[in-house]
Structures are given as C-alpha cells and as structure tokens.
Amino acid sequence: MKRSDEFPQASRRTVLRSGSALAACMVLAVRPAKATPDEMKAAIHKVIGEATIQTGKVHLDVPPLVENGNTVAISVSVESPMNAASRVKTIHLFNEKNPQPNVASFHLGPRAGRAEVATRIRLADTQTVIAIAELSDGSFWQDSAEVIVTLAACVENM
Amino acid sequence: MARALINVPAKAKPGEVIAIKTLMSHIMETGFRHSSTGDAIPRDIITSFVCSYDGAEVFRADLYPAISANPYLTFFTTATKSGPMTFEWRGDNGFVAKETAEIVVE
Amino acid sequence: MSRQALMRLAHFSLAVLLVAFGFAASATEIPLSERKSGYEFMGPQSRAMQDDDTANPGMLSVFDGEALWNAKTGATNQSCAGCHGDATQSMKGAAARYPAFNASRGRPLDLEGQINLCRADRQQASPFAYESRELLALTAYVARQSRGMPIEPTIDARTQPFLDAGRAIFDLRQGQLNLSCAQCHDDQWGQRLAGTVIPQGHPTGYPQYRLEWQSLGSLQRRLRNCLVGMRAEPYAVGAPEYVDLTLFLMWRARGMKFEAPAVRP
Numbered sequence: 001m002k003r004s005d006e007f008p009q010a011s012r013r014t015v016l017r018s019g020s021a022l023a024a025c026m027v028l029a030v031r032p033a034k035a036t037p038d039e040m041k042a043a044i045h046k047v048i049g050e051a052t053i054q055t056g057k058v059h060l061d062v063p064p065l066v067e068n069g070n071t072v073a074i075s076v077s078v079e080s081p082m083n084a085a086s087r088v089k090t091i092h093l094f095n096e097k098n099p100q101p102n103v104a105s106f107h108l109g110p111r112a113g114r115a116e117v118a119t120r121i122r123l124a125d126t127q128t129v130i131a132i133a134e135l136s137d138g139s140f141w142q143d144s145a146e147v148i149v150t151l152a153a154c155v156e157n158m
Numbered sequence: 159m160a161r162a163l164i165n166v167p168a169k170a171k172p173g174e175v176i177a178i179k180t181l182m183s184h185i186m187e188t189g190f191r192h193s194s195t196g197d198a199i200p201r202d203i204i205t206s207f208v209c210s211y212d213g214a215e216v217f218r219a220d221l222y223p224a225i226s227a228n229p230y231l232t233f234f235t236t237a238t239k240s241g242p243m244t245f246e247w248r249g250d251n252g253f254v255a256k257e258t259a260e261i262v263v264e
Numbered sequence: 265m266s267r268q269a270l271m272r273l274a275h276f277s278l279a280v281l282l283v284a285f286g287f288a289a290s291a292t293e294i295p296l297s298e299r300k301s302g303y304e305f306m307g308p309q310s311r312a313m314q315d316d317d318t319a320n321p322g323m324l325s326v327f328d329g330e331a332l333w334n335a336k337t338g339a340t341n342q343s344c345a346g347c348h349g350d351a352t353q354s355m356k357g358a359a360a361r362y363p364a365f366n367a368s369r370g371r372p373l374d375l376e377g378q379i380n381l382c383r384a385d386r387q388q389a390s391p392f393a394y395e396s397r398e399l400l401a402l403t404a405y406v407a408r409q410s411r412g413m414p415i416e417p418t419i420d421a422r423t424q425p426f427l428d429a430g431r432a433i434f435d436l437r438q439g440q441l442n443l444s445c446a447q448c449h450d451d452q453w454g455q456r457l458a459g460t461v462i463p464q465g466h467p468t469g470y471p472q473y474r475l476e477w478q479s480l481g482s483l484q485r486r487l488r489n490c491l492v493g494m495r496a497e498p499y500a501v502g503a504p505e506y507v508d509l510t511l512f513l514m515w516r517a518r519g520m521k522f523e524a525p526a527v528r529p
Contacts, residue, residue, distance in 0.1 A: 063307065063309050065307075071226045098223075106218075112233070119230055123224075163317075
C-alpha cells in the first residue's frame with residue numbers, strides 16, 4: 001500500500017498541508033486539459049470502428065447528483081440471454097470532460113451468466129457518461145446519463 | 159503486498175449465476191495532477207484486472223485514471239465446479255497483486 | 265481558476281452564509297434527542313458504501329490493522345495480541361470510551377495516543393507518526409470492534425477539566441471569520457454551505473474514509489480541516505487541544521452509536 005506516501009513527514013502537516021491538498025483537489029476539479037466531446041467521439045470510434053450504435057438494451061445506473069466527484073458509484077446492465085448464441089462481449093464506459101475520455105472496458109467471458117458490472121469512477125465536472133455494449137453478433141448498443149457533480153468536492157479547507 | 163477485499167459466495171449450485179465483488183487498495187494517481195510545487199505527479203494506476211476460474215478467464219477489465227482510488231469492481235459468473243478463483247491486478251511501476259478465493263459448488 | 269480565487273470563493277460563500285443566516289452571538293446546545301450522525305446527512309450512495317463491509321474502503325485499513333495487531337515488533341518482540349489477545353473480545357467498546365484518562369500522563373489520551381503509548385512503553389518500538397498508514401490501520405482495527413456500541417467517555421473529577429477545556433475551544437470564536445465550531449454545528453446544522461450540508465459535527469465514525477481525501481483519515485485531520493476553514497491557525501499535529509476537543513465532542517455525542525470506519529463525502 002502506498003497511501004502513507006501522502007504523509008511523508010507528519011510534522012509538516014499544518015496549514016501548508018491542507019493548502020496543498022486543496023490545490024491538488026482543485027487540479028482535479030478545474031484542470032485545463034479536459035477531454036472534449038470530440039475526443040470522446042474519437043475514443044468511441046476507436047472501439048466501434050464504422051459500426052453504428054443503437055440506443056437501447058443497455059441500462060446505465062448512476063446517481064444524477066453526486067456529493068463528491070472523487071467516487072461515483074456506477075453500474076451497467078445489458079439485456080441479453082447471455083448464452084452461446086447471443087451474449088454481451090464487452091461493456092465500455094466513456095466520459096466527456098475528464099482529461100481522458102476512456103473510463104474502463106469490461107470483457108465478459110462466455111460463462112458470465114449476467115451482463116452486469118459495477119465500479120466507482122471519478123468525474124471532474126458535471127458531464128455526460130456513456131456506456132456502450134458490444135454484442136456477440138457485432139452490434140453496439142448504448143445508454144448515457146448526465147451527472148451533476150456538486151463542486152463542494154473541494155473542501156479539505158472546510 | 160497490497161490488500162484486497164474479495165466477496166465470493168462460499169457455496170453455490172452448479173449453473174447458479176453468482177456475484178463477485180472486489181476492492182483493491184491503490185491510490186490510482188491520475189497523472190494529471192500537480193504537486194504544490196508545480197511538479198507533475200506521475201501516473202500510478204492499476205491498468206488491468208483479470209478473474210480466472212475453472213480453466214478460463216471469466217472477466218477482464220481495462221482501467222483508466224477515471225477509476226476511483228481503491229478500485230471497486232463487481233461482476234457475475236456462472237458457478238461450474240468447486241475450486242479456486244484467481245484474481246490478478248496489474249498496473250504502473252510493475253504493480254502486480256494476486257488473490258484467490260475458494261468456492262464449493264454442489 | 266487559481267487557488268487564491270478558490271479561497272476567495274470559499275471565503276465569499278462563508279460571508280454569504282454569515283449574512284444569510286445571521287449567526288447568533290452564542291450558540292445553543294442541540295437537545296439529546298435531536299442529535300444526528302453525519303451518516304444521516306449523506307446521500308444513499310455514500311450510505312451504501314459505509315453499510316457494506318465489502319464495499320467500504322475503510323475496511324482495507326481494518327484488515328491492515330489486524331495484521332499489525334498480530335505482528336511481533338519492538339525491543340520486547342511483543343505483538344498487541346500477545347498482551348491483549350483476541351481484539352474482537354478485548355477491544356470491544358474500547359474506542360467508544362476514548363479519550364480516556366491516563367494516570368502516567370496525567371491527562372486524557374485519544375485512541376491514537378493510547379496505541380502509541382503501548383507501542384512505545386510496552387513494545388519498546390518507535391511510535392507511529394500521526395496519520396501514518398500504520399497508526400490509522402491499528403486505530404481503525406481497534407475502532408471497528410466498537411461499531412454499533414454507544415459512545416460513553418468517562419467524565420469524572422480527573423477528566424472534567426479537560427472536557428471543560430474542549431468545550432471552551434468549541435465555543436471560542438476564532439480565526440479571520442470570527443466563527444466558533446458551535447455557531448456552525450449547534451446553530452446552523454442542516455443548512456447548506458457552498459453545496460455541502462453542515463452536519464452536527466459528531467465524531468461517531470473515526471478513523472473515516474472521506475471521498476474527498478480518497479483515503480482513511482483521523483478525527484484530528486477533520487478538525488484541522490474545520491479550523492483551516494474558519495481561517496484559524498490549526499493546533500500542531502498531535503497537540504493536546506485536539507484531545508480535549510475530541511473528549512468534548514465524544515461527550516456531546518454520548519449515547520450515539522459508534523460507526524467507524526465511516527464513509528463521508
């Protein structure tokens with residue numbers, strides 16, 4: 001575990017320490033190098049190639065309003081019989097405004113049984129999150145959601 | 159060794175679809191942040207996770223900096239036979255962590 | 265936006281708060297039956313994270329602490345377990361009684377202080393730094409054994425002066441904003457401050473996993489954050505004032521359920 005690295009010297013953690021944490025937090029919240037919707041499109045294109053994406057089948061579950069963008073619970077489920085003839089192969093997650101559009105790709109084995117995954121993600125700002133499922137027949141399906149991040153994420157000084 | 163929490167049902171029936179939850183301790187430093195002195199803090203994240211069971215890879219994830227600190231992943235698989243499930247996380251700076259969990263299928 | 269700009273913004277929102285709510289000069293205590301843990305001010309997502317041990321990242325430290333509890337160390341080559349045995353039995357309720365009076369020091373110690381005392385005196389090993397991974401882990405492990413138990417620090421002739429000192433800090437208007445802890449946590453709880461709900465400020469869940477910190481942190485860290493927010497000079501790390509304040513906060517939360525390691529936004 002590397003978490004202790006955050007506090008190399010206990011004696012120096014006073015106002016300064018809180019100040020630097022605030023600065024670090026700020027970078028997360030308002031860093032200039034943000035991905036753009038175009039970059040997200042490019043990242044999606046890389047995954048799906050020339051295929052078209054249909055809307056449906058995928059259900060993206062993410063709270064519309066989150067208390068802290070550092071840890072946002074998100075889950076994706078896809079309607080599918082999940083058998084040898086028809087199943088979900090991959091679920092991709094993208095976001096619009098983090099510095100990088102990719103969030104994660106989940107590859108489900110043939111024995112997955114249910115096309116459902118959950119994780120926790122960081123959202124630097126209020127933005128759209130997109131989930132895209134790739135099915136065994138080569139089709140792509142998507143769902144998207146708008147998440148509002150309350151900026152009170154930055155409160156190490158509060 | 160990095161610490162992980164793994165939740166796999168101890169017992170399942172053959173063919174039963176089971177939920178697996180994993181939580182791994184890791185800072186997931188994005189590589190996009192700067193220290194108070196202005197230096198870029200280098201990226202240090204977990205980039206991949208694999209769960210194998212009964213001779214096959216049942217779930218794999220590619221992770222990016224947008225995954226929260228202490229990555230949490232839940233997914234499903236079908237119980238086939240008793241034995242170990244293995245979990246492997248890999249990441250920047252040669253990070254490797256492996257865990258196993260036993261399941262009884264009957 | 266620069267850091268200064270953000271500071272100004274935070275400052276501004278505080279000023280707005282001051283004007284909007286019109287702080288009373290002296291705060292009134294919250295009736296016992298109206299007390300609420302910070303848990304009750306959180307959204308369902310954060311609550312779920314705290315409630316499920318396999319989803320609560322604070323549990324990673326609890327398990328680290330368990331390993332440290334059983335590890336032999338120091339000049340005496342003793343483990344915590346060597347003296348205290350099974351923590352699930354011997355440490356049950358201990359954290360809910362801290363800070364507790366320590367005769368050799370002539371003052372109350374918080375849980376971190378007691379653990380470091382055992383480490384220095386009983387194991388003859390060097391004490392852990394405050395906020396170090398090890399101290400947080402051991403504290404979290406010991407604290408976990410009190411989950412669900414009522415908070416009940418011992419107030420008697422020996423601890424009373426320290427409780428009074430803690431209360432005085434809580435009521436003291438300090439910092440550039442001339443605010444007291446009580447003005448926010450007794451008088452304005454439930455109101456929003458720059459998007460964040462002001463909780464009653466109970467110490468029920470420490471050490472705690474804060475999503476903002478993305479790690480486990482101590483009550484002292486939280487208290488320092490509040491002091492900095494008040495534009496007051498925080499006490500030095502490990503200063504006795506934090507222990508007095510903690511004793512007062514634990515007394516103020518007496519009877520409430522201990523919930524470490526809690527999750528907060």
